[in-house]
Amino acid sequence: MKLLIFTLTLILFTQPGFSQNHFKRNDIYIETGGNGLFISANYERQLTKEPGLGVRMxxxxxxENTFYLTVPIGINYLFTTNNPKGFIDAGLGTTFARENAKLFWEKKTIQDDHFVSFIPSIGYRRHTTQNMMWRISCTPVINQYGFVPWIGFSVGKRF
Incomplete structure (x- = not known):
């Protein structure tokens, strides 16, 4: 009788463990083009346990003629497709850029050149069986200098 109670208790408490979702909510990746403008290292976190709303930084x-430090931040939404490892990735981002890699909180001088870009994005993201991810996106850049058609390509690790 004790063995039966032990077995039933074990089944009841381990059952939820077998049905847990294995969707990885964190991504760390390198992006060329895209929100970082030329190249950037990014961290992204899905805010839900399923593909959906996420944030990135x-x-x-x-x-161009001078070096700029960029800080891209944004939100995105992963829309599922017929392929369980493929997603439509739509997002809105802002990128802060400052000349000569000066930190954003340092005192500004007259010669400081900085700008802010608004970057919407739409693309395709793929998660692989080795916990890798890649994405290709259309990421037009909109800022004080005008509108520039842009693309981005990302590759990284999911955890």
């Missing part, structure tokens, strides 16, 4: 660089 990174640090990167952009260089």
């Amino acid at each position: 990174g640090i990167g660089m952009y260089s």
Whole structure:
């Protein structure tokens, strides 16, 4: 009788463990183009236990005639597709850029050049069986200098 009670208790308490979702909610990745403008390292966290709303933040660089430190932040939403490892990735982001890699909280001088870009995005994201991810996105850049069509490609690790 004790063995039966022990077995039933074990089944009741371990059952939820077998049905847990294995969706990984954290991504760390390198992105070329995209929200970081040239290249950036990013961390992304899904706020739900299933694919859905997520937030991201990174640090990167952009260089035209001078070097800029960039800080991309944003939100995104993963829409499921027929493929359980493929998603439509739609997001809105803002990227802060400051000349000569000066930290954003340092005292500004007359020569400081900085700008803020608004970057909407739409793309395709794929999760692999090795807990890797890749994404390709259309990420047009909108800022004080105008509108620039842009694309981004990301590759990274899920955990």
